[in-house]
Amino acid sequence: MSRTVQSVERAAALLRVLSAESEPMALGQLAAAVGLAKPTAHGLLRTLVEAGFVDQEPTTGRYQVGSGLLHLGSVSLDLNELRSETLNWVDTLAARTGEEARIAAYRDGAAVVAHHVFRAGPGTQEMDTGRALPLHATALGKVLVAFDPGAARSVVGQPLDRLTFRTITDRSELLRALADARDTGWASAVSESRPELAGIAAPVRDRGGYVVAAVGIAGPVLRLCDARGLPRADLVEQVVGVSRSISRALGHGRAA
């Protein structure tokens, strides 16, 4: 493997120079330090600012290492913040489908529920915010494993527990289901965690395109699936639509 990407190398060089410097640096200084033309360095720095790895002082225009880089590897999206930012959308999904809706993120080997909205209708329902759902047996979990490398790593070599007759316990079958999810942009789980329960979910992306959560609905198989036992297309469309709206609200696809 000798081929490398030049702009990544250059960006890395800029970050190395910046992190060695205690004072913010001007564009000219930086460009000279890494041997680049000013416009080239400027383009790279602008991208790094967008990614949160470099900060630019508003008054002087000088650059320094960004707080995003300092926290890299230590912070993940706070679940309570995720709820605050997505509450209205998850409500909307529940309102449009009449089913219960959840948004969950990958934490410690599970899909952890950040926000839960009740299904329509009377009767007691339990809030399950904070609950850990199995990754391989729920639609929310499958989306996270399919799209979040951290979640994907966590299922490697772990046994796939059987929860129902339909739970996917065969690894190659799971890999096929995940590939399908990546192709279609959504996942389902029908009778896989509980016999009577089905779920449909889709990924939520942040500004950088990274999948930070999964949003979806759950309900009786009879309501969520058609006569052939497949998730109803209109419900899939609602789930995918809301996942896109949330991603947009988090900055995904916005022009830099």
Place this chain on the structure above:
Amino acid sequence: MTAPQYVAALDQGTTSTRCMLFDREGRMVSLAQREHHQHYPRAGWVEHDPMEIWDIVCQVVPEALADAGASPSQVVGLGITNQRETTVVWDRHTGRPVHNAIVWQDTRSSSVLPAVAAEMTEADIQARCGLPLVTYFSGPKVRWLLDSSPSLRERAERGDLLFGTMDTWLVWNLTGGVAGGAHVTDVTNASRTMLMDLGTLDWGPELLAAMRVPRAMLPEIRPTVSSFGTTVSPVEGISLTAVIGDQQASLFGQAGFDRGDAKCTFGTGGFLLLNTGPTPVRSQHGLITTVAHAMEGESAAYALEGSIAVAGSLVQWFRDSLGLIRSAAEIETQALTVPDNGGCYVVPAFTGLYAPHWEPDARGVIVGLTSYVTKAHLCRAVLEATAWQTREVIDAMNADAAAPLERLAVDGGMTADNLLMQMIADFLDIPVVRPMVAETVSRGAAYAAGLGAGYWPDREVLRRHWRRAAEWRPTMSANVRDDEYQRWRRAVELAIGWGA
């Protein structure tokens, strides 16, 4: 296929103005929103520029229509809801305000309160208009303005100046302004001016005299749901079918139409309203008597209101002034890392304590500090402060009302905080329920406007739109609750004592 029809809501709030369109199922189909500037000319003074707000209205209304792909003819009615009490005075000939709007939070009118009290006792004022003599309400703000300039008073008396709360300013401009704009308000907004008699639902001559407000500058008071005219600008031909103050709108948006219905909004402040039906209930426990809504041709529905001055703003203070958290939502993350408050209590009496205490001189305290207390304990104490203040207002309300509240319907930005909602259920010992989509203020204005336009036949249809999104049930033992309440009350006494 005929073009779909919508009902619109224009929500003129303290920080922003938004316009939303709703469909027949009560679902929001479009939203446009803009913030306006806050002006703080001196400590305790807060102003808005009425022209800036009108400009923003001229942007968001067409934007919301465009967002839904709707023409004005597809909008059957527009309802206006607004920050209450904020006072605008303008010249009827030029349409220009003579002063920035004096915002409800502004405390400058404290200088005229003694003069008002000299002309009419506080008890007499409260008996007539249901409100305690404090700086919030419009009457003292108008008096301050006219007292500040003899020429303004003279122009007001000649009938050249018009007074209005935000709803009145907007309706006047929407219906043509200097070219024949309607000078009107609704009973819910008028009930917050301190100038309206709660019995007659008309301007009270004695109150006007005490506040020195000339009758000539006042708008006509109409029922909440009635005809307020037709828009001329920024789009033509939409019927204005409802006007309602923001907290009353959120009660309406929660389908709180009938006696015994209540809601609490948790935003910057906290506002609890209980519908008391067709007769005004006079509080013996420090609550405000106000109008919930009035439909054309029906008698008005009244409400008891208890407000908490500092709720979400305490979280903001923790974030912005103390820098202990990066985002409002992080308060919950921090608080969840510890099982209790570590013996620490925060009483946020930043500008005194309001309902049910009415201690304007009380000041904030943090008590129970030991070296054991961490940031996480303080975060818990911050959330508990909102929950205990809610308990105090509910206790007062239960003491005034015929039957105790059996559950609390909530809305507002703080309902995103699950821990806080659980605390409230625990401290109140009743279930807390959150309806779907917390935008209840705009929804209430849309409901009222839709009823006015005949878009919905009756309130029963709207009641069926109410859907529970979440519910928190009490889990705290009575012993723990009572002990903690005891300690909170002691902390409140210290806050009152500190200011004395």
